[in-house]
Amino acid sequence: MTMKYVEEYRDAGLAKGLAEKIHGISKKKLRLMEVCGTHTMSIFRHGIRSVLPPGITLLSGPGCPVCVTAQKDIDAFVEFARLKNVIVTTFGDLIRVPGSGSSLGREKAEGADVRIVYSIFDAVTIAGENRDKDVVFCGVGFETTIPTIAAGILMAREAGLNNFSVYSANKLTPPALAALMETKGVDIDGFILPGHVSVITGTNAYRATFEKYRIPSVIAGFEPLDILKAVLLLVEQNEEGCPALVNAYSRAVSDEGNPKAKAVMNQVFEVCHAVWRGIGEIPFSGMGLKKEFQAFDAALKFGMDLPEVPEPRGCACGQILMGLKTPEQCSLYKKKCTPMTPVGPCMVSSEGACAAFYKYA
Numbered sequence: 403m404t405m406k407y408v409e410e411y412r413d414a415g416l417a418k419g420l421a422e423k424i425h426g427i428s429k430k431k432l433r434l435m436e437v438c439g440t441h442t443m444s445i446f447r448h449g450i451r452s453v454l455p456p457g458i459t460l461l462s463g464p465g466c467p468v469c470v471t472a473q474k475d476i477d478a479f480v481e482f483a484r485l486k487n488v489i490v491t492t493f494g495d496l497i498r499v500p501g502s503g504s505s506l507g508r509e510k511a512e513g514a515d516v517r518i519v520y521s522i523f524d525a526v527t528i529a530g531e532n533r534d535k536d537v538v539f540c541g542v543g544f545e546t547t548i549p550t551i552a553a554g555i556l557m558a559r560e561a562g563l564n565n566f567s568v569y570s571a572n573k574l575t576p577p578a579l580a581a582l583m584e585t586k587g588v589d590i591d592g593f594i595l596p597g598h599v600s601v602i603t604g605t606n607a608y609r610a611t612f613e614k615y616r617i618p619s620v621i622a623g624f625e626p627l628d629i630l631k632a633v634l635l636l637v638e639q640n641e642e643g644c645p646a647l648v649n650a651y652s653r654a655v656s657d658e659g660n661p662k663a664k665a666v667m668n669q670v671f672e673v674c675h676a677v678w679r680g681i682g683e684i685p686f687s688g689m690g691l692k693k694e695f696q697a698f699d700a701a702l703k704f705g706m707d708l709p710e711v712p713e714p715r716g717c718a719c720g721q722i723l724m725g726l727k728t729p730e731q732c733s734l735y736k737k738k739c740t741p742m743t744p745v746g747p748c749m750v751s752s753e754g755a756c757a758a759f760y761k762y763a
Contacts, residue, residue, distance in 0.1 A: 413627060420630040421453040428637050431457040433589055435582075435725050437575065438596030439466035439753025440624055446762035448626040454633065461725035462755035464578050464678060465596055467543045468495045469723060469747045469754050472677040474708045475542075475571040476501040476747075481706060482538045482569070483509040483516050489532060490516045491525035492540040495751040500744060502711050506540075522554030522568075529558065529566035537563075538700045541570040545602045548572045548689055549663035552670035555691075555698050567700035570690055573676055575599050576611050577687035583615045585681070588724055592618035592636035594629065597651050602667075604659025605649045612647040623651045670695050679713065679747070680720015719746035722755050729759040736760065 436442055442462045445451065451460055464470045480501045483490045490506065497506045497518060510516035515535075519525050522539055529537035541551050551568060558566040575596065582588050595608060600621045612619050618639035622632035631650055639645050649655055667689070676688025691699045701707060713720055717739070718732035729735050729748070739745040741760060748756040 417453075417626055417630055420627065420634055424458070424630070424634050424637055425455050427641055428455045428457060430640055431459075432591040432637065432640055433459045433461055433725065434592045434594060434633065434636050435461040435463040435590050436594040436629075437463040437465040437579065438594075438599065439469070439751065440598065441465070441594055441596065441622065441629065442755055442758050443753060444624045444626070445629060446758045448629075450626060450629055450633075453630075458633070458637070461590070461728075462722065462758070463582070463593075463725060464681065464723040465544075465575070466723075466748070466751050466753040466755070467547070467573065468493075468499060468751040469719060470573060470578075470678045470681075471496075471499070471542050471571050471747065472679050473502060473711045473713055474677070475569070476505075477711060478569060478701070478706050478708050479506055479540050480504050480509055481708070482700065482704065483514040485536075485704065487535045488515070489528060489535050489537045490514070490540065491519045491528060491537060492516065493542065494518045495753075496540055496542060498744065498750045499747045500714065522551050523557065526554050526558050526561070526563065526566060529563045530561060533563075533565055536565050536567065539566070539568045541568045541572050543572055544575055544596075544599050545667070546598045548671060549602065549660075549667045552666045555670050555695060556666070558698060559695070564697070567698050567703050568691070569700040569706065570671070570688070571676075572671070572689040573678065574673070574687050574689065575603070576607050577684050578678065578681070579608070580611045580614070581678075581681055581684045581687070582724060583611075583617065585724060587726055590617065590725060591640055593620070594632045594636070595619055595621040597621065597623045597628075597654065600649075600651065600655045600659070602660050602663050605647065605655060605657045607659065608647055612645075616645045618645045620648045621651045621655055623654065677710070678723075680723045714745045717746040719748040719756070722748055729756040730763075732756070
């Protein structure tokens with residue numbers, strides 16, 4: 403028997419043991435929110451819901467960066483694509499998200515120069531190869547992505563690429579958790595906190611929110627054992643009435659996080675207000691370019707300040723991101739809204755709750 407199968411048998415036994423412990427102590431009905439979109443996909447892919455007690459509900463939160471991007475920002479990306487001599491560079495998921503009247507994918511099909519890149523460094527390279535055109539990078543991401551975007555801007559400045567700019571729709575995670583706790587109707591008994599984000603931010607980034615709201619919170623990795631362990635810890639905290647902020651992903655996450663990544667991020671960006679899909683404006687939850695880097699601010703460079711616009715009629719993406727609804731409760735789900743004809747970003751992104759429900763549920 404190979405080592406791979408030995409590990410699989412071992413993990414299966416450990417998973418069974420964790421599930422049995424959860425069943426053994428779970429008495430209360432609990433609503434637990436996995437904040438990260440990668441957690442959402444892992445939960446579905448490994449059938450985590452099927453081994454939990456019926457009284458435990460797992461909710462998908464505002465942890466998909468494409469999903470929480472406001473409609474006006476999607477419209478801005480489309481408008482960039484319509485400008486002459488502009489190359490729009492973007493991550494793959496974003497290209498199919500519908501704006502108010504179009505999408506980057508539709509604009510590309512009609513002749514716009516829209517290119518999918520794997521990192522901002524690809525976009526900087528494109529700018530260096532096309533100095534007669536402006537290259538705009540669609541900056542969408544959380545603390546995991548923001549440091550690399552900052553590093554890309556530093557690279558562009560060092561190379562003297564005046565034709566490169568970034569539209570920043572970047573978001574910070576902890577303020578969104580606080581906003582959820584302040585939203586009427588939101589009922590959450592515990593957070594499964596994101597692993598990738600926490601590698602950068604560290605456990606300490608959540609302490610202020612935890613101390614204010616005293617909600618059970620566990621940082622978790624992405625393997626089935628990680629997620630089941632996080633659920634067990636949250637159930638224990640709720641049953642015992644002893645909320646805690648626990649780092650259950652210590653093999654990757656420290657209290658302080660990654661100081662070098664945070665230093666690069668804070669060198670280029672500063673905290674600002676940001677609009678989140680479905681939630682609205684959350685104070686100090688975004689990252690905008692500092693004054694000394696505003697030459698790389700695409701919104702300023704092109705005067706791209708679009709008004710707020712409503713989300714697509716009937717789309718419950720915003721409510722799903724806040725745990726107020728599940729995808730099946732959206733009137734458009736599997737009807738007007740499918741992966742082939744998405745209405746909202748939750749059906750587009752690989753980390754979107756609707757896409758996960760559609761594929762696995």
